[in-house]
Amino acid sequence: MSTIKRKKASRKSLILQKAAAMFREKGYAATSMRDLADTVGIEAASLYNHIKSKAEMLQEIIFRIANDAYVQLDDLEDEGLSPLQKIESIMRFHIKMNVERFEEYHVMVTEWIHLEDPYLANFTSQRRNYVQKLEAIIQQGIDNKEMQPVLPYVAVLNILSSIRGIEFWHRSRKTYSAEQIEENMVSHLLNGLKK
Amino acid sequence: MSTIKRKKASRKSLILQKAAAMFREKGYAATSMRDLADTVGIEAASLYNHIKSKAEMLQEIIFRIANDAYVQLDDLEDEGLSPLQKIESIMRFHIKMNVERFEEYHVMVTEWIHLEDPYLANFTSQRRNYVQKLEAIIQQGIDNKEMQPVLPYVAVLNILSSIRGIEFWHRSRKTYSAEQIEENMVSHLLNGLKK
DNA sequence: CCTACCGATCGGTAGG
DNA sequence: CCTACCGATCGGTAGG
Numbered sequence: 001m002s003t004i005k006r007k008k009a010s011r012k013s014l015i016l017q018k019a020a021a022m023f024r025e026k027g028y029a030a031t032s033m034r035d036l037a038d039t040v041g042i043e044a045a046s047l048y049n050h051i052k053s054k055a056e057m058l059q060e061i062i063f064r065i066a067n068d069a070y071v072q073l074d075d076l077e078d079e080g081l082s083p084l085q086k087i088e089s090i091m092r093f094h095i096k097m098n099v100e101r102f103e104e105y106h107v108m109v110t111e112w113i114h115l116e117d118p119y120l121a122n123f124t125s126q127r128r129n130y131v132q133k134l135e136a137i138i139q140q141g142i143d144n145k146e147m148q149p150v151l152p153y154v155a156v157l158n159i160l161s162s163i164r165g166i167e168f169w170h171r172s173r174k175t176y177s178a179e180q181i182e183e184n185m186v187s188h189l190l191n192g193l194k195k
Numbered sequence: 196m197s198t199i200k201r202k203k204a205s206r207k208s209l210i211l212q213k214a215a216a217m218f219r220e221k222g223y224a225a226t227s228m229r230d231l232a233d234t235v236g237i238e239a240a241s242l243y244n245h246i247k248s249k250a251e252m253l254q255e256i257i258f259r260i261a262n263d264a265y266v267q268l269d270d271l272e273d274e275g276l277s278p279l280q281k282i283e284s285i286m287r288f289h290i291k292m293n294v295e296r297f298e299e300y301h302v303m304v305t306e307w308i309h310l311e312d313p314y315l316a317n318f319t320s321q322r323r324n325y326v327q328k329l330e331a332i333i334q335q336g337i338d339n340k341e342m343q344p345v346l347p348y349v350a351v352l353n354i355l356s357s358i359r360g361i362e363f364w365h366r367s368r369k370t371y372s373a374e375q376i377e378e379n380m381v382s383h384l385l386n387g388l389k390k
Numbered sequence: 391c392c393t394a395c396c397g398a399t400c401g402g403t404a405g406g
Numbered sequence: 407c408c409t410a411c412c413g414a415t416c417g418g419t420a421g422g
Contacts (some may be wrong), residue, residue, distance in 0.1 A: 027308065029224035033417060045418080046391045054417065110305065113222065148386065153371060154379035157364070158357040165356025176348060184349035191343065192387025228401060240403080241407045249401065 012050045015040055019057045020103040027115045028058055028107075059119050062112055065104040066126060070095065073133060083141030086195070090134065091159060091186055096167045109164050122191045131156055138193070147193045159189055207245045210235055214252045215298040223253055223302075223309045254314050257307055258343040261321060264292065268328060278336030279389070285329065286354060286381055293361045294373045304359050328349055333388070342388045354384055 018039045018092045021030045033054060037044040051057050072093050078084055112123050134156045141147035162185060169181055213234045218225045228249060232239040246252050267288050271281055293300045307318050329351045336342035357380060364376055 025308075027222060027224055029222055030309065032415075036417085043391080043392060048418070049391070088261055113220075116227065148382075150383050151371065151375060151379040154376060155383055157360045157379060158353070161358075161360025161363075162353040162357045163356075165352045165359070168352060168356075176346065180346060181349060184346040185353060187343075188350055188353055188387040189383075190343045190387070192383040194386070227399075228397085238408060240409080243402070244407070315401085 015047065016057060016060060017044060017046070017103075020061050020107050023058065023061070023111055024103045024106045028054075028111045034075050055116060058107070058111060058114060061104055062108045062115065062123065063119075065097070065101060065108050066123065070126065073130065082146060083137050083144055084146045084190070086137050087134075087141065087159070087193070088186060088190060090137075090190065091163070091194060092182065094160070094163045095166065095182045095185060098163055099182075102167070102170050106167055106170075131160075133160075141193070145195060148195055150193065155193060158192075210242060210245050211252060211255060212298075215256050215302050218253065218256070218306055219298045219301045223249075223306045250309075250311060253306060253309060256299055257303045257310065257318065258314075260292070260296060260303050261318065264289070265321065265325060268325065273275070278332050278339055279308060279341045279385070280327075281332050282354070282388070283381060283385060285332075286358065286384065287377065289355070289358045290361065290377045290380060293358055294376075294380070297362070297365050301362055301365075326355075330356075336388070340390060343390055345388065350388060353387075357384060 015036070019031070019036055022036055022039065026035075033047055034044045037047055040047070062121055073090065076089060081089065112120070135152035138147060138150075138152040138155050142149050142152070166181060166185075169176070210231070214226070214231055217231055221230075228240045228242055232242050268285065271284060276284065288311065307315070310318055327358070330347035333342065333345075333347040333350050337344050337347070361376060361380075364371070
């Protein structure tokens with residue numbers, strides 16, 4: 001029985017992984033359950049033995065990665081870093097997330113509009129909360145004289161948006177390595193903040 | 196007859212404007228012609244007296260604004276600015292575009308995946324070309340000693356991605372003015388480039 | 391996990 | 407610009 005359970009669980013995660021890839025490639029609304037079933041190698045009706053609905057798959061993909069980001073930020077609070085070091089650490093964490101789990105990451109940042117309430121409301125309030133924590137760190141860096149007096153709202157917008165832009169690198173022929181992207185992105189955005 | 200023609204043209208541009216608003220809000224694939232017709236105030240079938248297809252509307256929205264950006268970049272070449280001044284000018288132009296025509300701008304940067312060939316191929320090659328021109332300007336700024344030696348590919352990615360992120364400001368309660376967004380965005384991203 | 395099927399909705403057309 | 411309608415496809419269920 002534990003074997004069956006394990007088999008079922010891995011089947012579900014295969015489906016979610018393929019779903020994330022398709023949602024990223026074609027968008028949530030333009031992905032049909034039949035397309036997904038073909039990719040997985042079963043009939044459309046059979047998907048429903050593993051997942052409850054198309055909407056539920058989107059929720060699971062988005063909240064799994066969103067929660068990982070959230071947890072990392074909480075863990076960071078205890079580490080006694082300066083505001084500038086914290087921002088650098090968060091940037092590198094997000095860049096690595098986007099490089100390694102780019103399908104989920106991309107679905108989170110672009111397909112969240114297709115969530116339905118209460119998931120939609122949860123997601124947007126969770127994100128607002130997250131952004132406000134980052135803004136507070138930057139404000140501390142300014143008070144600290146570690147950073148220039150740039151509007152924290154805009155600095156956070158620039159940082160998160162730039163990382164989101166790594167999507168283009170994924171779609172390209174990847175002339176540059178993930179390390180080059182990370183180092184240059186961190187240095188451009190951090191130089192713009194430093195005093 | 197010229198009155199009729201004008202009336203028809205304005206009807207079409209009303210439809211395109213409403214379409215851009217809906218494509219942005221719900222995504223291209225999730226917007227139905229019936230939804231759009233309701234918003235315009237006519238029957239779905241009547242839309243086809245003004246436009247050829249749903250796909251054609253997407254093409255017109257995207258290429259109109261993409262071409263405007265393209266033309267502006269060409270005009271800039273003649274103005275005898277330094278590389279750093281050019282980048283600042285391009286940034287401010289894009290920020291203003293995103294602030295004033297945010298529905299079209301957002302459709303261009305997020306819904307282009309739903310273009311079909313040959314429009315899809317045209318769009319991506321036009322964009323690659325555009326990005327390469329920006330990269331060349333930044334490379335000149337580095338050779339110039341006006342800018343730090345950051346990878347031009349990444350600098351352009353950060354700049355265009357950050358501007359795209361203004362979408363979040365549009366969705367927010369807009370605690371900050373468009374001018375504040377522009378000035379802070381320019382200063383953060385340009386400071387990170389300057390020597 | 392499959393066959394067989396449902397009602398709803400899609401983009402679009404014919405004809406006026 | 408409308409009524410009436412088309413074939414295709416959608417997400418999902420029943421029953422095995």
